[in-house]
Amino acid sequence: MEEAIAKNPAADSTIQKDSGTEIKELREMVESLRDQVKEMHSRLLEAAILNNKYVQTIQEYQKQIEQLKKPPLFICSVVELLDDMALLRQHGSNQEIVTWVPDEIKTKIEAGARVAVTNNLAIVRVLSKSADVRARVMELIEAPDVDYNMIGGLNRQIDEVIEVLELPLTNPELFAEVGVEPPNGILLYGPPGTGKTLIAKAVAHRAKATFIRMSGTELVQKYIGEGARLVRDVFDIAREKSPSIVFIDEIDAVGSRRSYDGTTGSSEVNRTMVQLLAELDGFDKRGDVKVVAATNRIDLLDPALLRPGRFDRIIEVPRPDAEGRLEILKIHSRNMKLDNVDFDELVELTEGLSGADLKAIVTEAGMNVIRRKGKLVTVEDFKKAYDKMIIKEKKDEVTGMFV
Numbered sequence: 127m128e129e130a131i132a133k134n135p136a137a138d139s140t141i142q143k144d145s146g147t148e149i150k151e152l153r154e155m156v157e158s159l160r161d162q163v164k165e166m167h168s169r170l171l172e173a174a175i176l177n178n179k180y181v182q183t184i185q186e187y188q189k190q191i192e193q194l195k196k197p198p199l200f201i202c203s204v205v206e207l208l209d210d211m212a213l214l215r216q217h218g219s220n221q222e223i224v225t226w227v228p229d230e231i232k233t234k235i236e237a238g239a240r241v242a243v244t245n246n247l248a249i250v251r252v253l254s255k256s257a258d259v260r261a262r263v264m265e266l267i268e269a270p271d272v273d274y275n276m277i278g279g280l281n282r283q284i285d286e287v288i289e290v291l292e293l294p295l296t297n298p299e300l301f302a303e304v305g306v307e308p309p310n311g312i313l314l315y316g317p318p319g320t321g322k323t324l325i326a327k328a329v330a331h332r333a334k335a336t337f338i339r340m341s342g343t344e345l346v347q348k349y350i351g352e353g354a355r356l357v358r359d360v361f362d363i364a365r366e367k368s369p370s371i372v373f374i375d376e377i378d379a380v381g382s383r384r385s386y387d388g389t390t391g392s393s394e395v396n397r398t399m400v401q402l403l404a405e406l407d408g409f410d411k412r413g414d415v416k417v418v419a420a421t422n423r424i425d426l427l428d429p430a431l432l433r434p435g436r437f438d439r440i441i442e443v444p445r446p447d448a449e450g451r452l453e454i455l456k457i458h459s460r461n462m463k464l465d466n467v468d469f470d471e472l473v474e475l476t477e478g479l480s481g482a483d484l485k486a487i488v489t490e491a492g493m494n495v496i497r498r499k500g501k502l503v504t505v506e507d508f509k510k511a512y513d514k515m516i517i518k519e520k521k522d523e524v525t526g527m528f529v
Contacts, residue, residue, distance in 0.1 A: 199242040199250060207237055212249070214241065223247050272327040278457045279450020279481065280321055283441050287312060287325055290439050291416050295335055295369050309438035310407070311417030313377075315424040316443035319482030322420040325443070326373045329418065336370035338363065342379030345398050353380070353398030361405040361415065368414040377419040382426045399428065406436040445480050448473050454481050458488040465502035472508055479516065487511045 202214040205222065212227050212235065225247050227235060235241065240253040274284050294301060294308030301308045314322040330337040338360060345353050364370040384396050406417060419437065421427065432440065446454055451473045459467075476484060490511035495503050 197245050199244060200247075201253065202241050202243050202247075204235060204237055204239045204241060207235065212241075214243065214247070214249075225249060270327040270331055272324060272331055274328050274332070276457060277321055277324055277328060277481075278453030278455075279446035280325065280443060283314075283325065283443055284328075286439055286441055287329060287418075291329055291371060291418065292333060294416070295333065295414075310412065310435065311419070311437050312439040312441055313424070313432070313437040314418070314420045314441050314443050316422070317445055317480060318422050319480035320443045320445055321481050322443050323375060324481075326375070326418055326420065329371060330373070333371055334369075335416075336364065336367040337373065338370060339373040339375070342374060342376040342381065345380045345402070353395070354401035357398060357401045357405055361412070364415045365413045369416075370414070371416045371418060374417065374419040376421060377431075378421045378423045378426045381419075381421075381428055381431045383428045399431075403430055403436065406431075445478065446484075448477075450481075451476055451479070451484060454484045455488065458485050459491075459503070462488075462492060462503050463501060465504045467503065467505050467508065471505065475509070475512060476516075483516065486515050490515050 201217045202223075203217065204212050205215050206213040207227070208224070210227055210232075211224050213222060213224050215222050225243070227249060231241075231249060231252060234252045235249075242250045242253055244250060274288075277284065290309045290312050298308070314325060316322060326339070330339070340360065345357055360372065364372050380395060380398050380402065382395075382399075384399065405412070417437070424432075424440075431437070452469055455469055455472055455476075476487065479487075487508060488511075491503055491507040494507040494510055495501070
């Protein structure tokens with residue numbers, strides 16, 4: 127055979143070509159198989175990921191099935207504790223029963239607490255105290271970025287606020303040494319825009335206590351008993367998270383003189399105010415809870431609300447005098463680039479205005495500079511702002527009276 131191949135060179139070249147072709151085909155087949163293996167690996171990984179997701183879903187469904195198989199729990203209130211037993215009252219039926227208290231719950235349970243019980247009335251867990259969601263959202267989480275140095279012309283009022291609210295919280299031993307109880311709260315009153323709410327914001331910024339703020343209008347509810355319940359829940363939360371400060375803005379909405387005109391709305395407002403009076407200074411002690419209230423119409427408030435014990439300090443927040451107006455103008459314009467502004471002239475021009483009016487004038491003066499694409503604020507900018515914000519508003523009010 128070898129001799130035949132040697133004698134026939136053409137046959138030799140044909141065999142070599144066939145071998146090369148086979149090797150090439152085999153290599154291509156190997157590459158194809160490698161690609162298939164890679165693809166199968168990727169599919170296997172995808173299948174494993176999907177399998178894990180399905181396993182997790184099955185486990186969640188199994189947990190839900192186990193929860194559905196468990197008997198429902200009922201809510202009871204603890205009326206009295208009797209050694210290792212508790213007297214419970216069921217919600218809804220008001221039936222009273224006595225049951226054993228588990229050892230792991232003895233340290234957590236107390237009279238008045240809510241507990242979850244099974245069908246055979248065995249205590250399973252102690253629940254948190256019930257409180258209206260509207261009351262819980264009134265708690266201030268982030269303190270306002272307002273400090274006392276941002277309030278002008280109210281140094282005496284700020285000193286009294288610090289004395290009543292901050293001193294009992296920071297140095298309670300001072301009152302204990304003298305033998306007097308610290309004041310319970312303050313009422314701020316005065317014209318609109320004089321800084322009452324601003325003082326409350328500064329208190330929230332400085333006080334190391336839970337701060338709860340609400341408006342008097344939020345306490346006036348549609349349904350009978352809802353307003354009183356909301357007041358009770360707010361003060362329950364304040365006592366629970368004491369030391370705390372409760373700020374009631376526009377208290378005249380709920381604390382006006384009691385009257386009855388025959389409507390359910392009038393009687394509901396009266397119920398809410400009576401509950402507020404009881405929380406401020408009732409039979410039960412308020413605890414380490416201070417109250418700050420603000421109003422523009424102190425003449426409308428009920429005398430029972432103004433007596434000592436409920437509001438020990440009644441502080442007037444008047445319109446600023448010349449010195450106060452100068453301080454307010456400097457505070458609001460301290461970040462501005464001024465061009466030889468004579469503040470004494472502006473103080474005389476703005477006589478009788480409130481702090482809010484002065485802030486509006488300063489802001490509008492800055493807007494004037496932006497409109498004319500300037501960089502420095504001049505006296506003329508302040509005068510134009512005064513004409514626009516104050517003079518124009520007064521003209522519009524007079525015109526509106528005769529329309």
